[in-house]
Amino acid sequence: xxxxxxxxxxxxxxxxxxxxxxxxxxxxxxxxxxxxxxxxxxxxxxxxxxxxxxxxxxxxxxxxxxxxxxxxxxxxxxxxxxxxxxxxxxxxxxxxxxxxxxxxxxxxxxxxxxxxxxxxxxxxxxxxxxxxxxxxxxxxxxxxxxxxxxxxxxxxxxxxxxxxxxxxxxxxxxxxxxxxxxxxxxxxxxxxxxxxxxxxxxxxxxxxxxxxxxxxxxxxxxxxxxxxxxxxxxxxxxxxxxxxxxxxxxxxxxxxxxxxxxxxxxxxxxxxxxxxxxxxxxxxxxxxxxxxx
Amino acid sequence: xxxxxxxxxxxxxxxxxxxxxxxxxxxxxxxxxxxxxxxxxxxxxxxxxxxxxxxxxxxxxxxxxxxxxxxxxxxxxxxxxxxxxxxxxxxxxxxxxxxxxxxxxxxxxxxxxxxxxxxxxxxxxxxxxxxxxxxxxxxxxxxxxxxxxxxxxxxxxxxxxxxxxxxxxxxxxxxxxxxxxxxxxxxxxxxxxxxxxxxxxxxxxxxxxxxxxxxxxxxxxxxxxxxxxxxxxxxxxxxxxxxxxxxxxxxx
Numbered sequence: 001x002x003x004x005x006x007x008x009x010x011x012x013x014x015x016x017x018x019x020x021x022x023x024x025x026x027x028x029x030x031x032x033x034x035x036x037x038x039x040x041x042x043x044x045x046x047x048x049x050x051x052x053x054x055x056x057x058x059x060x061x062x063x064x065x066x067x068x069x070x071x072x073x074x075x076x077x078x079x080x081x082x083x084x085x086x087x088x089x090x091x092x093x094x095x096x097x098x099x100x101x102x103x104x105x106x107x108x109x110x111x112x113x114x115x116x117x118x119x120x121x122x123x124x125x126x127x128x129x130x131x132x133x134x135x136x137x138x139x140x141x142x143x144x145x146x147x148x149x150x151x152x153x154x155x156x157x158x159x160x161x162x163x164x165x166x167x168x169x170x171x172x173x174x175x176x177x178x179x180x181x182x183x184x185x186x187x188x189x190x191x192x193x194x195x196x197x198x199x200x201x202x203x204x205x206x207x208x209x210x211x212x213x214x215x216x217x218x219x220x221x222x223x224x225x226x227x228x229x230x231x232x233x234x235x236x237x238x239x240x241x242x243x244x245x246x247x248x249x250x251x252x253x254x255x256x257x258x259x260x261x262x263x264x265x266x267x268x269x270x271x272x273x274x275x276x277x278x279x280x281x282x283x284x285x286x287x288x289x290x291x292x293x
Numbered sequence: 294x295x296x297x298x299x300x301x302x303x304x305x306x307x308x309x310x311x312x313x314x315x316x317x318x319x320x321x322x323x324x325x326x327x328x329x330x331x332x333x334x335x336x337x338x339x340x341x342x343x344x345x346x347x348x349x350x351x352x353x354x355x356x357x358x359x360x361x362x363x364x365x366x367x368x369x370x371x372x373x374x375x376x377x378x379x380x381x382x383x384x385x386x387x388x389x390x391x392x393x394x395x396x397x398x399x400x401x402x403x404x405x406x407x408x409x410x411x412x413x414x415x416x417x418x419x420x421x422x423x424x425x426x427x428x429x430x431x432x433x434x435x436x437x438x439x440x441x442x443x444x445x446x447x448x449x450x451x452x453x454x455x456x457x458x459x460x461x462x463x464x465x466x467x468x469x470x471x472x473x474x475x476x477x478x479x480x481x482x483x484x485x486x487x488x489x490x491x492x493x494x495x496x497x498x499x500x501x502x503x504x505x506x507x508x509x510x511x512x513x514x515x516x517x518x519x520x521x522x523x524x525x526x527x528x529x530x531x532x533x534x535x536x537x538x539x540x541x542x543x544x545x
Contacts, residue, residue, distance in 0.1 A: 163407030178381040
């Protein structure tokens, strides 16, 4: 039963990674850049919920909604200020800028909220499930994370494949120049991508901080990096890939922690990244990238 | 008034004068050919007309509106659409969705309407589907609507590119080597389709082509480019028998 419990915990953590990985994968697929500040947007979302609930006494739903709005706007602003001027720059310049934005967000949070972690009150009030006479306990946070991540993947796939803006995103992701010549507004589409990715980061923040209830300025950094590993593992640019990669990384991390060594759990996750890059650089569901000659 | 009026168009890349003193006047409904040896600057002219390159000199008037130096999107909205020399379809999207992307600016609903699937979403998507299917019918692709674009045979991919370009509802359609890589049968079908597009949509077409059977078969007027300079222009039969043109193509 211990194994099953660990597996469920792994799927739960993996679901959170999946939601974060979706943000990475969307932005990479459409804007062709790695937004390393994505993890820190999660932290901002966490603080917005924390403040809304503790300082203003708002209920959890309104707090989450505020966090989604705040992060969506933050995503749009980050893109406009930091990345848009670099549309024609080398990918290295954009990558370094993204790391800069990441440190900026972390240090702004440090300045405003201090270095002391705060206790986050869970936003989930779903009762825990007890199976097999209480031998397996699935907490409300766990089941919520799993359900929410599935809803998000399905919703996002429907949005991208079935709506006008989604089709524009797909077109830009395939051939930016051709899309522009067909009348698709590239700037607007990239802006929308950042808005959606950052909005999802706020939801990931709510789930993450509910499951692991301490919040500080670096809260988003490690999960952000691991979700990036998950996105690469699943095949960066692919939505189902992000989901599969996220859940597998979550399971690997929790099982590694339980059966190999708690200290080595993170190392195992990154070893997986190295293995994936050696064996199948495009990830599980990634497409072969045809370089133009 | 002419539909397209280009005066003294020129562009330099560093020290290289790629196109110089380019003039062209195209009347509404005309089938116009732009020909010349490889590297003459034909595609560069297309890139200037569509705003991909900003011309260094000259003016471009489309239906009386000055579109010189405008962005690609503004020019697309003003009414110029194009196909590409190397096919640039959205390969992983369906045939239908390729056309629907091009309908983007003519059918509006907000992002939120799309997320929440309000009645307007279903209504607009239905109209878009009907319009896109109509375009596909013209190019005899209606049975392939749900296939992935990359799965189409070469000739059909070229036709899909034309359907997609026309879906943006342009005034002027630019075709960059539409017959490239086609066999004589496919080229003959393509010529029928270009004529059909002109007659059915009242479209004005400017095309770049190396296939002389297509050029002499459908183009009413021609302009010849050589080393970025205009060599001659006029009625197709006169241009093709011009000694300078023959020399530029065949050498001395």
